[in-house]
Amino acid sequence: MDNILLLIKEGEFEDAELDDYSFSCYSQLEVDGTQHLLTCAFDDPDVNSTNLEFEICGALLNVKCLTFDKLQEMYFIKTKKFLLIGDSEIHVKLGGKNITSKKLNIVEIVKPEAPFDIRVIYRKGANDFLVTFNTSHSQKKYVKELMHEVAYRQEKNENDWMHVNLSSTKLTLLQRKLQPDAMYEIKVRSIPNANYFQGFWSEWSPTFHFRTPEITGRMDPVLLTISILSFFSVALMVILACALWKKRIKPIVWPSLPDHKKTLEQLCKKPKKNLNVSFNPESFLDCQIHKVDGIQARDEAESFLQDTSSQLDESEKQRLGGGMQGPTWPSEHAAITPKAFREDSPFGCLAGSISMCEALVQSSSRSPDCREGGKNGPHVYQGLLLGPGTTNSTVPTPSPFQSGILTLSPTAQGQPVLTSLGSSQEEAYVTMSSFYQNQ
Amino acid sequence: MPFAGNPSPRAGTEKVSFRYIFGIPPLILVLLPVTSSDCDIEGKDGREYQHVLMISINDLDTMIKNRTNCPNNEPKVFKKHACDDNKEGMFLYRAARKLKQFVKVNNSEDFNLHLSRVSQGTLQLLNCTPKEDNKSVKEQRKQKSLCSLGILLQKIKTCWNKILRGSKEH
Numbered sequence: 001m002d003n004i005l006l007l008i009k010e011g012e013f014e015d016a017e018l019d020d021y022s023f024s025c026y027s028q029l030e031v032d033g034t035q036h037l038l039t040c041a042f043d044d045p046d047v048n049s050t051n052l053e054f055e056i057c058g059a060l061l062n063v064k065c066l067t068f069d070k071l072q073e074m075y076f077i078k079t080k081k082f083l084l085i086g087d088s089e090i091h092v093k094l095g096g097k098n099i100t101s102k103k104l105n106i107v108e109i110v111k112p113e114a115p116f117d118i119r120v121i122y123r124k125g126a127n128d129f130l131v132t133f134n135t136s137h138s139q140k141k142y143v144k145e146l147m148h149e150v151a152y153r154q155e156k157n158e159n160d161w162m163h164v165n166l167s168s169t170k171l172t173l174l175q176r177k178l179q180p181d182a183m184y185e186i187k188v189r190s191i192p193n194a195n196y197f198q199g200f201w202s203e204w205s206p207t208f209h210f211r212t213p214e215i216t217g218r219m220d221p222v223l224l225t226i227s228i229l230s231f232f233s234v235a236l237m238v239i240l241a242c243a244l245w246k247k248r249i250k251p252i253v254w255p256s257l258p259d260h261k262k263t264l265e266q267l268c269k270k271p272k273k274n275l276n277v278s279f280n281p282e283s284f285l286d287c288q289i290h291k292v293d294g295i296q297a298r299d300e301a302e303s304f305l306q307d308t309s310s311q312l313d314e315s316e317k318q319r320l321g322g323g324m325q326g327p328t329w330p331s332e333h334a335a336i337t338p339k340a341f342r343e344d345s346p347f348g349c350l351a352g353s354i355s356m357c358e359a360l361v362q363s364s365s366r367s368p369d370c371r372e373g374g375k376n377g378p379h380v381y382q383g384l385l386l387g388p389g390t391t392n393s394t395v396p397t398p399s400p401f402q403s404g405i406l407t408l409s410p411t412a413q414g415q416p417v418l419t420s421l422g423s424s425q426e427e428a429y430v431t432m433s434s435f436y437q438n439q
Numbered sequence: 440m441p442f443a444g445n446p447s448p449r450a451g452t453e454k455v456s457f458r459y460i461f462g463i464p465p466l467i468l469v470l471l472p473v474t475s476s477d478c479d480i481e482g483k484d485g486r487e488y489q490h491v492l493m494i495s496i497n498d499l500d501t502m503i504k505n506r507t508n509c510p511n512n513e514p515k516v517f518k519k520h521a522c523d524d525n526k527e528g529m530f531l532y533r534a535a536r537k538l539k540q541f542v543k544v545n546n547s548e549d550f551n552l553h554l555s556r557v558s559q560g561t562l563q564l565l566n567c568t569p570k571e572d573n574k575s576v577k578e579q580r581k582q583k584s585l586c587s588l589g590i591l592l593q594k595i596k597t598c599w600n601k602i603l604r605g606s607k608e609h
Contacts, residue, residue: 034549059563061555080552084491085482085560107490141494196490 020047021092021100023054026111026200030140032078038106039076040068040090049073052094059088059106082106084142110199112137112146112190115169120186120210122175129178129212131171133188133205138169145193149201152186154179155209167193181214478528478567483606488599492560495553496592502550509586522598528565534595535561541588557595
């Protein structure tokens with residue numbers, strides 16, 4: 001009875017202690033030549049491991065058990081005598097007494113050695129970065145096949161690691177997936193590939209730092225050529241547009257409406273160069289201008305016309321051909337048939353000092369038929385002279401003209417008076433056409 | 440006149456020889472399957488063999504070739520036992536036990552460790568319970584040359600490959 005009670009107490013003691021003495025182990029094969037390393041440590045760092053021992057039994061060559069060595073709080077054993085097949089038992093002993101045990105397989109707790117010599121090379125032609133590293137396991141017999149994990153990040157971005165898994169020792173990073181002109185850091189670690197040997201991640205390799213190149217202004221040659229050609233084409237078009245704007249482009253884009261006065265000037269200018277044709281009265285300032293004092297009645301004009309019709313044609317021709325002759329102008333009369341005048345509008349001009357030409361000009365300027373040019377200046381027809389000093393004087397509003405022949409008849413002052421002959425529309429039309437023909 | 444009661448010694452010897460020649464060997468042959476046990480082979484997937492045993496066998500082979508020049512004619516090594524069908528386990532069991540006998544003090548530590556690993560590892564993967572065969576053990580002790588070891592290792596390798604091939608086919 002007492003013995004049974006004692007056993008129960010011992011069991012209780014062991015159960016309580018097992019919780020406190022839990023431990024973990026990892027193995028490293030061929031870590032030193034052909035020697036393997038097994039390392040164990042308590043999970044609780046506060047455990048008093050002063051008199052505690054670790055022992056491994058089973059799956060050993062030529063021996064039953066091996067005792068661990070102790071270094072600070074770590075227990076390790078360095079030996080070649082691991083069978084590497086089957087399970088082993090690790091015992092924690094206190095004074096030769098087994099406190100706790102754990103069954104494990106050496107090949108299932110393998111921790112590889114950390115990779116080393118990680119390097120990054122920029123390949124300009126391929127626009128990528130070649131990452132290479134080395135591992136000591138490539139020379140080992142047992143744990144040869146590993147899975148590697150490469151982690152890289154931009155230095156300024158903390159905790160933003162990118163991870164890549166690979167089984168080889170080379171990795172390619174595309175340049176377009178990295179930030180230009182930035183500092184990066186990269187590291188790698190390994191784990192057994194779980195074919196037969198299994199275990200834990202190794203420690204990280206030393207970090208390597210590299211800088212990505214800047215994006216230069218260098219462009220694709222084809223794109224550069226196209227850009228240059230386009231620039232020169234646009235420049236050429238701008239130059240041509242500026243050069244040909246007035247002569248060719250503007251007349252098409254913004255055609256100018258023909259000015260009847262200018263057109264008439266051009267028509268008159270062509271045959272005789274010395275013919276001074278202008279609608280500007282100021283250009284005739286140096287010419288002798290005979291005032292038109294009054295306009296005779298229609299009857300007188302008609303009778304006069306019959307008499308002088310033949311003479312009038314000849315004189316018209318002469319006058320039209322000669323242009324404005326000033327003092328050589330015949331003083332008897334001058335026939336003018338302005339086409340712009342209205343057919344029905346009576347010719348009205350004040351007698352006296354008011355020049356008929358001015359009235360003619362004023363009314364002609366106000367005539368609704370005078371559409372061309374829109375100029376309101378005085379119009380001077382050939383053979384019609386303005387009286388001196390009358391250009392700037394105010395002229396009362398004359399009545400609209402009647403289409404007909406205006407004749408200039410001499411007054412007592414020796415100035416010819418322009419009288420309305422009251423010619424028909426056909427004669428006026430004919431006169432204008434003959435006027436054009438004479439040109 | 441011959442003595443009737445006493446048989447001639449020559450006639451008796453002939454009878455005894457006849458029994459030993461024609462009597463006992465067939466009995467042994469009949470009883471041999473009874474004496475041999477079936478072995479359960481673990482690790483038929485070949486992981487332990489490929490990752491551990493084969494490495495030690497290859498290392499031992501290299502060490503042997505570096506130390507001796509073995510003749511082309513094959514010495515009589517383990518002739519009695521072969522990796523026959525359905526007897527691969529037993530063959531490996533016996534071969535593994537024989538390997539232990541090649542462990543010598545004058546060998547290098549690595550050499551002995553590899554031998555031990557192949558031997559012990561093979562035995563760990565087999566679940567055999569044969570009887571002790573003292574006669575075969577004595578005969579095996581005679582053949583301890585490195586060339587014999589090399590041949591034995593090759594036979595072990597061949598038998599393992601046969602086991603793995605068979606497991607893949609099934």
